[in-house]
Each structure stands twice: as C-alpha cells, then as structure tokens.
Amino acid sequence: MPVKDPLDFNRAIIDATADLVCAYKPNIAFYEALGMDGLRALEGTIDHIRKAAPNTVILGDAKRGDIGSTAPAYAKAMFQVWGFDAVTVNAWGGYDGLEPFLEDPARGVFIWCRGSNPGSADLQDLTVNTLDGPIPLYQHLARSADGWNRNGNIGLVMGATNPDQLADVRSLCPHMPLLIPGVGAQGGDLADAVLAGMDRNGRRALINSSRGIIYARPEPGGSQDFAAAARQAAARLRDQINRILTDAGKGWL
Numbered sequence: 001m002p003v004k005d006p007l008d009f010n011r012a013i014i015d016a017t018a019d020l021v022c023a024y025k026p027n028i029a030f031y032e033a034l035g036m037d038g039l040r041a042l043e044g045t046i047d048h049i050r051k052a053a054p055n056t057v058i059l060g061d062a063k064r065g066d067i068g069s070t071a072p073a074y075a076k077a078m079f080q081v082w083g084f085d086a087v088t089v090n091a092w093g094g095y096d097g098l099e100p101f102l103e104d105p106a107r108g109v110f111i112w113c114r115g116s117n118p119g120s121a122d123l124q125d126l127t128v129n130t131l132d133g134p135i136p137l138y139q140h141l142a143r144s145a146d147g148w149n150r151n152g153n154i155g156l157v158m159g160a161t162n163p164d165q166l167a168d169v170r171s172l173c174p175h176m177p178l179l180i181p182g183v184g185a186q187g188g189d190l191a192d193a194v195l196a197g198m199d200r201n202g203r204r205a206l207i208n209s210s211r212g213i214i215y216a217r218p219e220p221g222g223s224q225d226f227a228a229a230a231r232q233a234a235a236r237l238r239d240q241i242n243r244i245l246t247d248a249g250k251g252w253l
C-alpha cells in the first residue's frame with residue numbers, strides 16, 4: 001500500500017520487521033531526505049518502536065565524544081531524554097569523555113573503532129608505538145576498550161568492508177559485542193563479516209543494514225508495498241546470516 005506521510009512510512013517498516021530484527025538504529029539523514037523535521041521524526045519513530053517491538057534494542061548512532069565536563073550532558077541526553085538503550089561514541093577524546101556513557105551497566109556503548117568508509121584508514125590505521133611494540137591505532141583502541149570495560153557494557157563498531165581487521169579485533173576482544181555496518185549498500189561481504197565478527201559461539205556480531213532494508217524496492221510491476229519489501233529484505237538478510245552460522249556449525253538449534 002502506498003504511504004504518504006514519511007513517519008507512517010517508518011511506522012509501516014517497523015511493523016513489518018518487528019519480529020525479524022534484534023535492534024533498530026533510526027536514521028536522521030533518511031528522515032531529512034524525505035523532507036521531515038528529523039528530530040520530530042526520530043521521536044515518533046522511537047515511540048513507535050517501543051509500542052510495536054518492545055523487546056528490541058534501540059541504538060542511537062550519534063557517535064558522541066567530548067571532554068569530561070560536557071560529556072555527562074550528552075550521556076544524559078542520549079539515555080534519559082531520548083531513552084536509547086545503547087549509543088555509539090567517538091573515543092578520540094580518550095577515556096574521560098566516555099566515562100559518563102559507561103556508568104549505567106544496563107546501557108550499551110559502542111565505540112567507533114575501525115570504520116567501513118575508506119577515510120577510516122586515514123587515522124585509524126596509523127601505526128602507534130605501545131609497550132608491546134608498534135600496532136595500528138584501531139587495535140590499540142580495541143585493547144584500551146577492553147581495559148575500560150569495567151561494567152561489561154562496551155562494544156565496538158567495526159566495518160564489514162575490512163574483514164581482516166574485523167578478525168583482528170575479534171581475536172583481541174573475544175567476548176565483546178561488535179556492531180558491524182557496511183554490508184549491502186557499502187559492498188561488504190556478508191559471509192566474511194559474519195565469520196570474522198562472530199564470537200567463538202557464533203554470537204555477539206550485530207550485522208547492520210540500513211539502506212538495504214529501508215530503501216528496499218517492491219518487485220517491478222507488483223504491488224507498491226514498501227513495508228513488505230523491507231520485510232522481505234530483512235528476512236532475507238536474517239536467513240542468510242543464519243545459513244552462514246549453520247554452515248559454520250554455530251547455528252541456532
């Protein structure tokens with residue numbers, strides 16, 4: 001069924017995928033592209049996810065990061081005002097800027113570690129000298145995150161477009177959840193991402209797909225039901241992930 005109000009479009013996609021996904025990551029750029037006030041749309045989208053899929057995690061991909069005097073206000077905004085269950089943060093400012101986000105063990109904090117975009121290499125791949133010798137900066141960040149993880153609520157954002165680096169970080173942080181964007185529209189290989197990103201039980205890899213689902217197109221000549229197309233794309237991705245896990249002997253019984 002064609003949808004006129006962009007917020008209805010979001011609601012329809014959420015309704016159509018509620019039983020298929022474990023986390024939603026609302027996308028402000030998407031709302032703005034549809035001509036909406038992004039913040040109002042975000043509010044409406046969060047409200048709707050809470051009603052339609054109360055058990056899913058809502059992830060605020062805002063990549064916040066500031067000095068210790070202002071970071072608490074950002075953490076309060078993300079967790080208490082918006083009510084996100086988990087957020088992404090930027091660790092460029094070091095530990096004191098992250099500390100306020102880490103205080104509540106019930107809220108997840110994904111540190112952007114090695115991006116999926118080409119420009120991530122500009123800084124994140126630089127070699128740094130550590131007590132254990134020279135290593136890439138993203139590996140140093142992964143090790144540091146492991147040390148900061150006193151409340152057990154840290155995860156890492158690792159791009160799917162560089163599976164070797166993803167595998168490096170998985171071996172440095174064997175138990176950490178990894179949020180993995182870059183499959184679908186960005187061209188990362190799904191099987192490589194799942195196999196490199198999963199833990200030894202085949203879990204703790206959150207594969208992200210945004211445009212691959214929200215921009216899914218209905219079959220040409222068929223009904224113009226975008227929500228059904230999004231559902232189909234989400235189900236296909238879920239089934240592909242499960243098949244990869246099963247083939248690796250790590251399926252869900």
Ligand SMILES: O=c1ccn([C@@H]2O[C@H](COP(=O)(O)O)[C@@H](O)[C@H]2O)c(=O)[nH]1
Nearest residue numbers: 115116117159181185186209210211212
């Ligand atoms: O390294 C990164 C960090 C974050 N992202 C975010 O994930 C989504 C991916 O969207 P797709 O449409 O599935 O490509 C994007 O909105 C980024 O904000 C990332 O891609 N890479």
